[in-house]
Amino acid sequence: MTTPESGIIVPVKRSATLRQTVGYVIGDALDRAADGDVAVVHFVSVASWRAEDPGSDRERQRAVDLLEQVETWAGFELDEADTDSDTVTIETAVIGDTDYLFSPEDYADLLTEYAEQHGLGRVVVDPEYSLVGHTTLVEPLEFELAQRDLAIEEAPVDRPTRRGRLVSRTTPARFLTLFGTSMLFYQVLGGFSGLFDLVTGVATALIVATTLSSVSFYRDPTLRESPKRVLRGVIYVPYLLYEIVVSNLVVARVILDPRLDIDPRLTKVRVFVGSGFPLTTLANSITLTPGTLTVKADDQELYVHSLVPFAREGLFDGALERWVRFVFYGREAARFPSPRDRGDTEVLQDPGVDEPANGEPEAVADGGVDCSGDDTQEGDQ
Template identity: 45%
Template sequence: MTGTQILVPVRDSVTLRNTVAYAAESAVDAEPGAAPTLHFVYPVSERVTVGDPPEDATELLDRVRAWVAEDLGDNAASIGVETALVGPDEYLFNPGDYADVLGRYAAENDVETVVLDPEFNPSGMTPLLPPLETELERAGLAVEIAPVERPTRRFPLARRAGLGQFAVLFGWAYGFYLLVGGTLSTFDLATGAISGLVVAGLLWRISLSGFVDVSRLAGRLGRLVVYAPFLLWEIAKANFQIAYVVLHPDLPIDPEVVEFDAAVWSELPVTTLANSITLTPGTLTIDVSRRHFTVHALTDGAREDLLGGTLERAVRFVFYGRSAARIPSPAERDADSDDAERPTEGENA
């Protein structure tokens, strides 16, 4: 490795501890007479920075300082260690955004070398590391992926399973066989049933995780059949609204990024809502972190419809039933939160 000023972007990961150790070792091995400094920076987007720095960022940087002090040992006095938050006043979304803030920090501190954690992925969605490495190299920085081992993830091949798993897998296999066959002849019905039984018998403890409640699954599928035309109707309405905006002489757009916590839980409902929002013209899901949605809305109307919770209620109806559809919308939940935080007359006095 070249350079005595080493920049290490950090986010909590399974390989961060070893990456810190590698960076410390590289600083110790610097040329004699050099004064190396390790710069550990935590990129944090504007949307999660309100007032004080986020606790997880400052706690992680404190942890990194403790790690590097342990790794440097007797060399700690001769090697500088700096920690910082970068990008708190910017909205960081793509690899170019992260490369810009890291590049500016590097220029301000005469850093020429960047060490990247192989599991570094602050966006939490699509892989960020390869394009980030390319963007940093374009900025004139020497980039190295820390050569640390990633832990092997092992999962049990066979799982506990019930008749629900067997029935669902048989239904999928049987339906797929008939779909590919294209006919409902006696021969296809018989051979499809046999094939479905073989597939279900071999894979029912492997292909599905968790127990399946067949009656609940059937209810969800029925509600999904109702949801599909509803979503198509919402898409059609939004198309007309966007067409009106585009054809209007004044082009009355008001783009804005909005955030809200959706009242949906687990991966499939969250994914369904995120995709439904994106499919509806005028809104685009930018980021999802658990239940926290970041959405770009093109117009006031699109923003009002989004926060009005029409799609959210429909998705809750599909996955949780009719009673869940009555949960307040994001706008109503936000209004209730504001009312709860507003001081009463007695508090003012």
Template identity: 50%
Template sequence: MGTDAGVRVLVPVGESSTLRKTVAYAVRSARESAEESGEHAVVHFVYPALWRAVEPTRVEKFEQAEELLGRVERWAAEDLGVDEEDEEPATSAVSVETAVVGADEYLFSPADFARVLLGYAREHDLERVVVDPEYQPGGNAPMLRPLEYELTKSDLAVEEAPVERATRRGALVGRESLPKYLLVFGTSYLFYLALGGFSGLFDVVTGAISAGVVTAVLGTVVLKGEPDFRRLPGELARLAVYTPYLLWEIAKANVSLAYVILHPRLPIDPKMVQFEAAVWGDLPATTLANSITLTPGTLTVEVSQREFYIHALTDSSRDDLFDGALERAVRFVFYGREAASIPSPKERDATAGAEEVRSEQEARAGSTSSAEEAEE
């Protein structure tokens, strides 16, 4: 990194109890570095997007991200001694930039978040990352340590802000998380009763105990963020439509696989295939992965970034997979009818291939024109 690049710092942001202190530390350390080196410092506060264009709440989530970045800017201005109503003086040693990144990406794993952040860092020639010790890009999932590890694979200096963390209280269920725990408890309870039956008091009591244990152990990791009860009825109604459709697909796949097994030549052709699925969020991705596994002939082996790795036993099972019927149905459940019209994996691959061919042709045409100009 050249010395003329100045002091350039990247700070990933999200709602956390130590965000305010992290902002203060990042601004203060950047100002100290700028004063020591005599160079101007820029601190980039970046919010990785967790929504997709087809999500019904995308506008609301974007507004929340913008509101958080606005708060960060005000905090930084306070720490720099700049009045909110006045523009930051041109002679200030530190300036602040904010951005929402990854809106067109599928951010699922720590590697996904790191890829987007590192891309932004390269684009803006950044040299250092300051990480909030309570930052969790994946909601409640513990992703901070893996994210830091992915970031350290680059040339960036990665530092965790040395700020004091608030003491964690012992309350199991906070007021803000009560809807989430109630939803997990209710879902677990109904599932237990559906499997065991409603035969008597014993099932009712043991079901409540089992659901309580599940809620206590998994309540903080089952859902990211708070459930949106306004969307829940619609999703449940579409899920009720999806369930018999999935059962029909499973039945068809069973018949097809039984024919293959009973065929004297056993016409199987097992292969590993991969495709980019147009579903976003943990629950939709998990639903699609499990639906593929439940359908005989295909098995979800891994979900990484935007790619699903599937073991397919026959050509017909691969064709059904790339036709995208299950993917389209899952999008319908979680995002509504509008999202169901997104092209299938086969159609997306064909479009991408056509664009690649066109780019190569344009590149050849450009090189030919340059050669002719050079000859002239």
């Protein structure tokens, strides 16, 4: 009646992804059931205690509670799937409370034994499953299990993202800069109105500076470089404004045109500006200029969506890139070949055979021909 393949054993322990694992397992079982098998799912809680230990009752109770919860969840999944509820059998058990379990090997033995007893052929492991303490020991467990006859699988669920460290050190320079900036901001808002505002401003700025100075900067601002950058930035703004207005008018014409003559493409440009603030500035400038929109910034590679050929041209000409280099690194750095000249451009969306990619043959040549959709999967994380 049940082939070994159709039986699934799932070790459970409270974890962030347990709920999703249950969902996956039930979905999987339902799929198999749809093929005519009678699917059996066993949720087992492997005891980390022994029956005689003091406090084992409470531990056991906790395990039983968890199993009940899992069963409820499974019930929901089945209900939602709206199929014959008989096709999937769900059972729960607490195992191993008579043995001492030390290593992943012991666990694996225990699971295998249980699986054999009940004719189960497959183990699905919650990726966040942990054996005893706090460390994730899934890999060794999987390794051990793989030695045996069981098919093993890690449930493909989203794990909570682990973010990189945002926090860096606080230095006096960072602190002072932040303090000054926030103080200035406060005074602007308050309209520079007297002593009261001054006092409260200092207080507020102090709070901001102490709490946030460790996350606001990547490196120390320097007295030599920073003012120059600000100055060059001021020069940059009018140019940018001009660019914006011009391309805005172009885009406005396109949009208001009843024919809506657009030709959007996703392109990839490799740029040479420092990561962090300069890159952000460039990406934002590109976005601000109508017709181009930064979709993703991957270190030196910008994925830019362009609306009309006119905008694409401008992008590949690299004017903005040069300006940003100018703002951050000075005049010499601005002299640099355009992306098109460097061959750092690529149109990701092949528009089709009958419509060649608007005079950019070299773009395709460069980056190979991998097509658009699959790229979405790679990337961060």
